[in-house]
Amino acid sequence: MKQVPTSSPRRPTGPVAPATLADVARGAGVSKTTASDALRGHGRVSDATRRAVLDAAVRLGYTPNRSARTLRTSVTDTIALHIPEFLTSAEYYMSFVFGVAEQAARAGLNVTLVSSGRLPQADGLILCDPMPDNPVVDQLMSAGRPVVTAERYGGEGQPAGVVWSDHETALTELLEHLRARGARRPAFIASDTTADWALTLQRTYAHWCAGRDVRPLLRKAPFGSSPEVLRGVVGQLLAENPEADAIVCAADGAAAAVLPEIRSAGRVVGEDLLLASCVDSPAMRTAEPPITAIDLKPRRMGAECVRLLCEILAGQARRGTARTLAIDMIVRASTGS
Incomplete structure (x- = not known):
């Protein structure tokens, strides 16, 4: 008998249809809504469920169709970030931007930088240290998109959310630390800006001096000064007030920048003159001596702003939500530790 050769059934040779969100949901054993929330970093999704959805998406080769989703829901999967251009060289703001970018990536969002009042397509905005006298900030605040600010906004418009730090408590703690180290005439080099944190620091210093019967030694320098x-500024302050026994600098990097001037005045940092900064940075840690500073956690601040904006966009946080980011004083040798 002639044997009939066996053969496997033929498989379709056409292109394989791309995996859909429904495929991912089935693969992870969840609903489409849960799968969507997990992939975008939104919603109240447990870590185990999120991992299951991400694993299914990778296994199936799922790629979200952003163009189709934008047409259906008017969602761009993009957030806009505004930082005034003259601030971008400061260490704090660069760390803040990295925090925004990292958290946005986790949420599946793109980030676009805004340098003018013209808003690109975006679901919401993050404004870092918004100043009420900045016309670009005014335009962005009234652009009709949810806005989250890093630090409070002193203008007329109200953001949808704010992440802020208690600079009053932090500076008071720092001034009390200097007093405990023997300082009786601390000077404060303020930033000449209308940002809320800068005004808060000036008010706090004045209040602290008044409460301890100390004559204030306040000097202002333009924000972003060379x-x-x-x-x-420091040279003139020390020449006119030789009794000054401590200096606190508000601006990022300022305390390390003035070290040469302090030495030129014949003062020894950490001994007859204490030095501190309201903003920690690598420059404070590597200075000689290392400088006591307040760690504002800029990377975490950026991430928290994105997290709050995502929750507001998803309806999980109400508009007007304000959250506090804890900040810490780091004591180093410049204050005689």
């Missing part, structure tokens, strides 16, 4: 300008 090291030469800062040194000039």
Whole structure:
């Protein structure tokens, strides 16, 4: 008998249809809504469920169709970030931007930087240290998109959410630390800006001095001043007030920048003059001596702003939500530790 050769059934040779969100949901054993929330980093999804959905998406080769989703829901999966251009060289703001970018990536969002009042397509905005006299900030605040601010906004419009730090408590703790180290005439080099944190620091210093019968030694420098300008301010302060036994600098990097001027005045940091900063940075940690500073946690601040904006967009946090980011004083040798 002639044997009939056996063969396997033929498989379709056409292109394989791409995996859909429904495929991912079935693969993870969850609903489409849960799968969507897990992939975008939204919603109240447990870590175990999120991992199951992500594993299913990778296994199935799922790629979200952003264009189709945008047409259906008017969602761009993009958030806009505004930082005034003259601030972008500061260490704090660069760390803040990285925090925003990292958290946005986890949520499946793109980030676009905004340098003018013209808003690109975006679901919401994050404004870092918004100043009420900045016309670009005014335009963005009234653009009709949910806005989350890093630090409070002193203008007329109200953001949808704010993440802020208690600078009053932190500076008071720092001034009390200097007093415990023997300082009786601390000076404060303020930033000449209308940002809420800067005004809060000035008010706190004045209040602290009034409460301890200390005559204030307050000097202002333009925000973003060059090291030469800062040194000039400190040099003049020490020449006119030789009794000053401590200096607190508000701006990022200022305390390290003025070290040469302090030495030129014949003062020894950590001994007859204490030095501290309201903003910690690598420059404070690597200075000689290392400088006591307040750690504002800028990377975490950026991430928390994105997290709050996502929750507001998803309806999980009410508009007007304000959250506090804890900040810490780091004591180093510049204050005689």
